[in-house]
Structures are given as structure tokens and as C-alpha cells.
Amino acid sequence: MEKTDFHGDAIGKRVQYEKKTYEIIGITDRFKRSDIETPDSFGFLLKEKTDAKTYWGADILIRTADNRTGDMLAVAERQVYSTLNPENWTIDSLNSLENMHSQQNAENYQRDYLAVIIALFIMINVFLGTIGILWYNTNLRINEIGIKRALGSTGKGIKRLLISENMILAAAGLVIVIIIMVQTPSQIGYGKLEPGVQSISIWVSTGVMILLVLLSTWIPATIASKIHPAVALKTE
Numbered sequence: 001m002e003k004t005d006f007h008g009d010a011i012g013k014r015v016q017y018e019k020k021t022y023e024i025i026g027i028t029d030r031f032k033r034s035d036i037e038t039p040d041s042f043g044f045l046l047k048e049k050t051d052a053k054t055y056w057g058a059d060i061l062i063r064t065a066d067n068r069t070g071d072m073l074a075v076a077e078r079q080v081y082s083t084l085n086p087e088n089w090t091i092d093s094l095n096s097l098e099n100m101h102s103q104q105n106a107e108n109y110q111r112d113y114l115a116v117i118i119a120l121f122i123m124i125n126v127f128l129g130t131i132g133i134l135w136y137n138t139n140l141r142i143n144e145i146g147i148k149r150a151l152g153s154t155g156k157g158i159k160r161l162l163i164s165e166n167m168i169l170a171a172a173g174l175v176i177v178i179i180i181m182v183q184t185p186s187q188i189g190y191g192k193l194e195p196g197v198q199s200i201s202i203w204v205s206t207g208v209m210i211l212l213v214l215l216s217t218w219i220p221a222t223i224a225s226k227i228h229p230a231v232a233l234k235t236e
Contacts, residue, residue, distance in 0.1 A: 002027050002043065015045070022046060026061065032095065034104040038192045060203065069096045123212060130216035134166060138220045146229045156223035162221035163214070170213040174206055181205075 002010040002024075022172045026044035031038075044061060073094050080091060138145075145158055153161075154163045181202050 024099070028061065032101070034101065034108050036108060036197055061097075067096070123208070126214055127212055130213065131219055133166070134217055135220040135223070138162065138224045142224075142227065145224055145227060149229040159218075159221040159225040161225060163217045166213060166217040167210070170210065174209060178202060178206065 002008065006013055006024075010027060013024050015022050015024065020047035024043060025046045028043070030039035032038070044059075046058075061227075062072060062076075073096070076094055077091055080089075147157075148158060148161075
């Protein structure tokens with residue numbers, strides 16, 4: 001907006017929003033709240049008139065020289081209270097953008113670690129449940145397996161057949177899930193994810209699910225491939 005509406009000269013201009021007048025007092029470069037979010041552009045506005053009967057807070061961003069942020073924070077409170085009446089104004093917090101960035105990253109990582117633990121717990125249960133279901137379905141096809149073995153199918157051929165069938169079913173389900181994930185907005189917190197983060201997540205999730213189905217299928221298929229035809233057909 002600074003470029004399109006003010007032709008690069010927005011500082012000091014006044015704008016109206018919801019019947020209130022604001023003065024533009026600062027334009028910042030695009031910056032990121034955390035490492036995985038896209039950078040956003042921000043402007044800073046000052047109310048031209050403040051109603052003393054209502055609570056009003058202000059966020060003030062101060063540019064400091066390199067490696068001088070700590071010195072500024074050390075004297076900021078004293079400087080503010082020497083200018084403003086402490087009976088009417090108070091400082092809620094003093095912080096640096098670097099520290100806030102680190103805190104946001106820490107919150108994201110903590111949330112992600114918890115999500116990974118929950119995901120691993122769910123994956124283990126899904127893995128065990130899938131093995132049980134596939135082994136049950138394999139047992140229902142014992143006679144079919146016995147006939148194939150009697151007609152000359154090898155154990156490797158039986159294993160390959162069962163694995164390929166289950167992988168086709170898994171792929172069909174994954175296509176639906178991927179379509180849903182692609183259509184889901186990549187929002188996190190107050191911002192959007194960096195380009196590529198969601199794509200990497202989808203590829204990693206797809207690979208993990210394929211590996212999970214492959215392992216779940218491998219065990220029942222291996223056991224079924226070792227069944228002797230006479231054992232499989234004894235109930236015929």
C-alpha cells in the first residue's frame with residue numbers, strides 16, 4: 001500500500017479507518033515471526049486523537065545500532081517513565097524482535113515435538129491393527145493360496161501378489177488424502193507456511209504411509225507364502 005497509494009512517500013500521511021484518523025509513522029521491511037512462516041509486511045500507525053476514558057495500548061518498534069539492543073532495553077523503562085506519567089501509563093513488556101523470533105520458534109518446535117510423539121503412538125497402533133486386519137483377510141484366502149501353490153505358484157509369487165494388491169488399495173486411499181491436504185490452507189499461527197513446507201510434509205507423510213502399509217503387508221504375506229498346499233487345502 002505504501003508503494004501503490006503513497007508512491008513510496010507514506011511517512012507522515014494520514015489515513016482514516018472505521019471513522020478514526022491515523023498517522024503513518026513507520027514502514028518496515030518484511031519479516032518473519034518464525035522460520036517456517038512466510039514473511040509479512042507491516043506498517044505502524046499512530047492515532048491522531050485518543051479517548052482518555054478508554055483503555056488504549058501501543059506497540060512501539062525501535063531501531064537500534066548493531067549489537068546495541070541490550071543497551072537500549074536497559075534504559076528504555078527509565079526513559080519512558082521520565083516522559084510519560086506512570087499513573088496513566090505502564091509498560092507491559094520489553095523485548096527484541098530476535099528474542100520474539102526465537103520464542104516463536106521454540107513454541108513451534110515444542111508443539112511439533114508433541115505432535116510427533118502423538119503421531120508415533122498412532123502409527124504404532126495403526127501398524128499393529130493393519131497387520132491384524134491383513135492377516136485375517138489372508139486367512140480367508142487360504143484355500144485360494146493353496147490352489148495357486150498347487151498350480152505352480154511360488155512362495156515369492158504369492159508374497160508379491162498379496163503385497164501388490166494391498167499397495168494398490170493404499171495408493172488409492174493416499175490419492176484421496178493428498179487431494180484433501182493440497183486443498184487445505186497452509187495456515188499456522190497468524191501466518192502462512194513458507195513455500196515448500198507443506199509440499200515436503202505431504203511427500204514425507206506419503207512415504208511414511210507407504211512404508212507403513214508395506215511393512216504391515218510384508219509380515220502376513222511372508223507367513224502366507226510359506227503355507228504348504230496340502231495344509232491350505234485340507235479343508236476342501
